[in-house]
Structure formats: C-alpha cells, structure tokens
Amino acid sequence: MACMIEAVGVHRVRAAEEPLLAAGVPLMERAAAAIAARAAQVLRGRQGAVRGAVVVVLVGPGNNGGDGLHAAARLARRGARVTVVQLGDRVHEGGLAAADAAGVAVRRAGAGPEALGLPGAARLALDADLLVDALLGIGATGALRGDAARLVRQLLAADHRPFVLAVDVPSGIGVGDGTVPGPVLPADLTLACGALAPGLLLPPAAGHAPHVELVDLDLDVPAAQPGDVGGPAEGLDAVHRLQDADVPGAWPVPRPSDDKYRRGVVGVVAGTATYPGAAVLTVGAAVRSGAGMVRYVGPAEPAAAVLAAHPEVVPGSGRVQAWVLGPGVDPEDGEQARHVQEALGEAGLGSRGYFAPTGVWGPTADAGIRPVVVDAGALAALPERCAPWVVLTPHAGELARLLGERGETLVREDIEAEPYRWARRACDLTGATVLLKGATTVVVGPGGTFSQAEAPAWLATAGAGDVLAGLLGTLLAARAEEAVQHPGLVVRLAALAALVHGRAATTANPGGPVSASMLVEALPRTIARLITREER
Ligand SMILES: NC(=O)C1=CN([C@@H]2O[C@H](COP(=O)(O)OP(=O)(O)OC[C@H]3O[C@@H](n4cnc5c(N)ncnc54)[C@H](OP(=O)(O)O)[C@@H]3O)[C@@H](O)[C@H]2O)[C@H](O)CC1
Numbered sequence: 001m002a003c004m005i006e007a008v009g010v011h012r013v014r015a016a017e018e019p020l021l022a023a024g025v026p027l028m029e030r031a032a033a034a035i036a037a038r039a040a041q042v043l044r045g046r047q048g049a050v051r052g053a054v055v056v057v058l059v060g061p062g063n064n065g066g067d068g069l070h071a072a073a074r075l076a077r078r079g080a081r082v083t084v085v086q087l088g089d090r091v092h093e094g095g096l097a098a099a100d101a102a103g104v105a106v107r108r109a110g111a112g113p114e115a116l117g118l119p120g121a122a123r124l125a126l127d128a129d130l131l132v133d134a135l136l137g138i139g140a141t142g143a144l145r146g147d148a149a150r151l152v153r154q155l156l157a158a159d160h161r162p163f164v165l166a167v168d169v170p171s172g173i174g175v176g177d178g179t180v181p182g183p184v185l186p187a188d189l190t191l192a193c194g195a196l197a198p199g200l201l202l203p204p205a206a207g208h209a210p211h212v213e214l215v216d217l218d219l220d221v222p223a224a225q226p227g228d229v230g231g232p233a234e235g236l237d238a239v240h241r242l243q244d245a246d247v248p249g250a251w252p253v254p255r256p257s258d259d260k261y262r263r264g265v266v267g268v269v270a271g272t273a274t275y276p277g278a279a280v281l282t283v284g285a286a287v288r289s290g291a292g293m294v295r296y297v298g299p300a301e302p303a304a305a306v307l308a309a310h311p312e313v314v315p316g317s318g319r320v321q322a323w324v325l326g327p328g329v330d331p332e333d334g335e336q337a338r339h340v341q342e343a344l345g346e347a348g349l350g351s352r353g354y355f356a357p358t359g360v361w362g363p364t365a366d367a368g369i370r371p372v373v374v375d376a377g378a379l380a381a382l383p384e385r386c387a388p389w390v391v392l393t394p395h396a397g398e399l400a401r402l403l404g405e406r407g408e409t410l411v412r413e414d415i416e417a418e419p420y421r422w423a424r425r426a427c428d429l430t431g432a433t434v435l436l437k438g439a440t441t442v443v444v445g446p447g448g449t450f451s452q453a454e455a456p457a458w459l460a461t462a463g464a465g466d467v468l469a470g471l472l473g474t475l476l477a478a479r480a481e482e483a484v485q486h487p488g489l490v491v492r493l494a495a496l497a498a499l500v501h502g503r504a505a506t507t508a509n510p511g512g513p514v515s516a517s518m519l520v521e522a523l524p525r526t527i528a529r530l531i532t533r534e535e536r
Pocket residue numbers: 013017027028029031060061062063064065067135136137138139140141142143144145146148167168169193194195217219
C-alpha cells in the first residue's frame with residue numbers, strides 16, 4: 001500500500017488548494033520555481049547550459065498559463081532566451097507582469113497586427129531547444145479549442161519536435177477520465193503540480209505523458225481509500241497504481257504453518273478439445289504463481305494436455321477457494337457451460353443474489369462464497385447482477401460485447417477511446433470488479449480504480465490473457481475469505497496480477513518478443529524477485 005501512486009480527482013485537488021490560496025500561500029510561484037528548476041536541468045543535460053538555450057513557452061488563458069509565465073520569467077533570469085507564445089485573448093496577469101519584468105518576449109499567436117501568425121508560432125516552437133506546454137491544465141473542458149488546437153495540430157504534423165515539458169498535464173487531455181478528445185502534444189516530461197490528475201494514469205491520455213514527476217506543493221489532500229468512488233457529479237475520486245515496492249506487502253507469501261489447502265486451491269474451467277492450449281496456460285499460470293493446489297475441470301483432451309504439462313494438477317471438481325472460468329471455453333459447449341454455471345453458483349451468483357441491484361452491499365457473504373475470475377467464453381454466462389468478488393477480465397472487444405448485451409451500442413474502438421468510462425459502466429451495470437485488458441490495464445471495481453502500465457507491447461500475444469486469469473485466480477484463492485468481505489482487496493489483487501503479469505514479460509525476455517508459455521515459465525522467478533525486492 002505504502003508506495004502506490006495516487007492520482008487525485010480534480011475536485012479534491014481544488015479543495016486542498018483552497019485554504020492555502022486563501023491564506024496567501026504562493027502556490028503558483030512555488031510550482032513555477034520547481035518547473036523552471038527542472039527545465040534548467042533538462043537544458044543542462046541536453047544543451048550543456050541554460051544560458052543561451054532557446055525556450056518557447058505556449059501559454060493559455062488560465063492558471064496553467066500563469067505557471068508557464070512565471071517559469072518563463074525564472075528561466076530568462078538564468079540566461080535562457082525565452083519567448084512566450086500567447087494563445088487566445090486572455091492571459092494570467094501576475095504571470096504576465098513577472099515575464100515582462102524579466103524581459104521575456106511575449107508574442108501572440110494567431111491573427112492581428114503584432115501577432116506571429118500560426119505558421120510563425122509553429123516555426124518558433126519547433127526551433128526551440130525546449131518547448132513548454134502551459135496551454136491548459138486541470139481547468140480544461142473538452143478538446144483544445146481555437147488557435148491552441150490549430151497550433152498543436154501543426155506541431156503534431158512536424159517531423160521533429162523539440163523536447164516537450166508539459167506543465168501539470170499535456171494540454172487538452174481529459175484530466176478526469178484519461179480521454180484524448182482532440183489534439184494533444186505528447187510530453188517528454190510532465191510536471192504534475194501538487195498532485196497527479198487521473199488522466200495522467202488512465203489510457204489513452206496516459207500514453208501522452210509517459211514520464212510524470214510530481215512537483216510537491218505541500219497540498220494536504222485527504223487520503224482516499226481505494227474503496228472511495230467519486231459520484232457522477234464530481235467525477236473520479238482517485239486512481240491508484242501499484243508499484244514494484246508494493247508487491248512484498250501485497251503478495252500472499254505462505255507461512256510455515258500453511259498447508260496446501262490454506263494456501264488456496266484454484267479451480268480452473270478452461271479449454272475445449274479445440275482449444276486445449278488455453279487450459280494448459282491458465283492452469284500453468286495458477287500453478288506457477290504459487291497456488292497451494294490447482295484443480296482442472298474440463299473434457300478429456302485438454303485434461304490430458306494439462307496433466308502432461310503440469311502433473312501436480314488434480315483433475316475433476318472438488319473444493320476450491322477461487323474459480324477461474326472461461327479461457328478457451330466455447331459458450332456453446334454444453335459440458336463446460338454447465339461447469340461454469342456451477343462455479344458461478346459457488347460465487348453466490350444466480351439464485352442467492354448477494355448484491356442488490358441498487359448497488360448497495362448485500363447481506364454479509366457466508367463462508368461458502370468463492371471469488372471468481374470470469375474470462376473469455378464465461379463472460380457470456382454472467383447473470384444480470386454479480387458481486388465485487390467476481391472479477392471480469394475482458395479485452396476491449398469482449399467488453400463491447402458484454403455492454404452490448406446490456407443495452408449499449410458500442411464497438412471495440414469506443415472502448416479503446418474511453419476505457420475508464422466503459423469499465424466503470426460495466427462495473428456499475430453488473431456490480432462486478434472489471435479488469436479491462438490493454439496496453440495499460442484498467443481495473444474498476446466497487447472497491448476503487450487502478451491502472452497498471454507495466455506490460456511491454458510484446459505482451460499483446462495469444463494466450464497472455466489466459467495467463468493473467470490463472471495468476472489472478474491464485475491471488476484470489478490465497479485471500480478468498482477477505483476478498484469476499486472487502487471489495488477494496490479484490491480490485492487491489494487484480495491490479496497486482498496485472499503488475500506481475502507485465503513484469504513477467506520483461507523477465508521472460510527483456511526488450512524482446514515473449515510468448516504466453518514463456519510468461520508462465522517466468523512467473524516463479526518474477527514473483528520471487530518482486531517479493532524479495534531484488535527487482536528494481
Ligand atoms: N494543483 C495546484 O496546486 C496548483 C495548480 N496550478 C495550476 O493551475 C492550473 C489550473 O488552472 P485553471 O485556471 O483552473 O485552469 P486552466 O489553466 O487549466 O484553464 C482554464 C482556462 O482555460 C479555458 N479553457 C478550458 N477548456 C478549454 C479548451 N478546451 N480549449 C481552450 N480553452 C479552454 C477556460 O476558459 P473557459 O471559457 O472555459 O472558462 C479557462 O480560461 C493547474 O493545472 C496548474 O497548472 C496553480 O499554479 C496553483 C497550484
């Protein structure tokens with residue numbers, strides 16, 4: 001818990017700023033001082049010196065522009081050749097005065113007698129050693145508009161851009177939801193002022209801010225628990241991201257007194273005669289991530305393949321602590337569909353209805369309820385309402401289908417454009433915890449929101465999802481009783497699975513191609529390194 005990154009909903013940042021601003025604390029000057037210092041460091045690293053380096057600061061109408069103007073003044077005082085390009089009619093007055101006093105040239109973009117014109121502004125920006133994006137921050141609504149949008153489009157069309165430093169956020173991202181509603185200049189470095197906005201962790205916007213550093217402004221943002229979920233009016237309260245250093249505290253390391261049952265038995269319903277590989281991979285991931293025992297339930301052909309690959313597996317149904325359902329399962333396959341239904345029954349779904357349709361936490365779950373991972377073919381078998389200990393693990397196409405069956409008209413691209421929104425929608429509609437697979441994995445549950453970005457692009461490979469499902473099954477089995485009681489734990493374990501999954505790909509073959517089988521192989525040593533904190 002201790003090390004995870006927290007992105008803070010915009011309303012919470014504003015609430016934390018308010019008393020400080022009222023007390024006259026110069027937050028903007030503090031932010032600008034840190035931005036200028038970091039910019040100077042970048043210039044020294046890239047150009048050898050700040051003096052004489054060419055800096056262009058794109059400035060918008062609000063306080064984000066104010067940060068940029070104050071930072072411009074400080075850089076000019078250090079000898080940089082700074083030009084501010086003002087987009088729009090308004091500009092932060094205090095910031096403008098500071099820039100003027102430091103001798104910074106402030107030029108308007110767009111039309112007008114003294115204006116640079118957009119092509120002129122673009123040329124100036126592209127010729128800089130450092131381009132500072134202070135167009136919009138957390139006050140942005142919708143896509144960049146007007147000349148700012150037109151200028152950014154021109155910069156995006158250029159073959160080469162200078163190093164871009166974004167103030168607080170890359171301007172124009174959906175700060176609260178991670179969308180990219182219009183043109184956005186990708187930032188080489190983003191300096192988040194006071195707190196990270198959710199959009200810096202959520203895809204696709206997070207892809208425009210691959211390197212984020214926090215400028216600490218001593219804001220007293222009350223800690224949000226992972227269970228906190230913002231209401232629709234306020235937007236997202238918090239997004240969390242686990243770090244490697246969180247793994248030792250979160251991973252269920254067995255105690256000397258634990259036997260195989262106490263460590264957690266995972267039941268797997270996966271694979272068919274046509275897709276035996278899914279069964280082998282799912283079971284293999286569960287075994288190799290440290291399940292006390294794995295039971296495999298399925299037809300003879302995949303069962304034989306599973307046992308040949310993993311002789312420690314126990315075939316057939318029996319008592320388990322968590323189920324993994326669906327990898328490689330054809331929803332039309334009568335026998336596997338029946339196994340899925342039986343396991344869903346053990347998760348308390350169907351007749352017993354532990355989660356009220358209002359979204360209110362239902363009666364205390366009894367000791368017989370099992371957490372369950374619902375993947376691939378089993379997603380079609382879900383009842384209307386689930387519970388937080390049911391973790392759905394769709395990719396974008398499967399989530400589009402799942403929501404389509406619940407009245408939304410969507411295609412995969414809609415999900416990819418707004419992954420948080422649609423994962424949240426699926427969570428609200430079903431009551432389940434939803435792990436949406438992607439380059440960045442988003443986990444949204446009644447227990448909070450996480451985003452994990454460890455996966456290298458090589459991990460987009462057949463069978464990788466089966467491995468994730470098996471790995472998550474082991475985690476849920478190890479902490480089954482707590483998981484049923486605490487939705488916050490479920491969402492955290494799902495994020496933990498995504499982190500370890502991504503790291504295993506790098507362990508398997510750092511910087512190169514990886515197959516799902518290699519991933520399974522790499523799990524034990526990846527976990528060992530993470531829990532002993534040797535991997536950095
Ligand atoms: N977090 C902190 O402790 C501190 C942050 N600071 C910086 O302040 C900004 C937030 O400043 P704010 O003035 O609230 O908002 P912005 O600068 O982001 O922009 C608001 C103005 O931009 C206009 N706007 C809004 N959306 C668009 C758009 N899509 N295209 C063009 N223009 C847009 C908006 O105009 P309206 O007509 O909509 O009102 C506003 O004029 C934060 O990000 C930090 O950088 C402070 O330094 C204090 C400490």
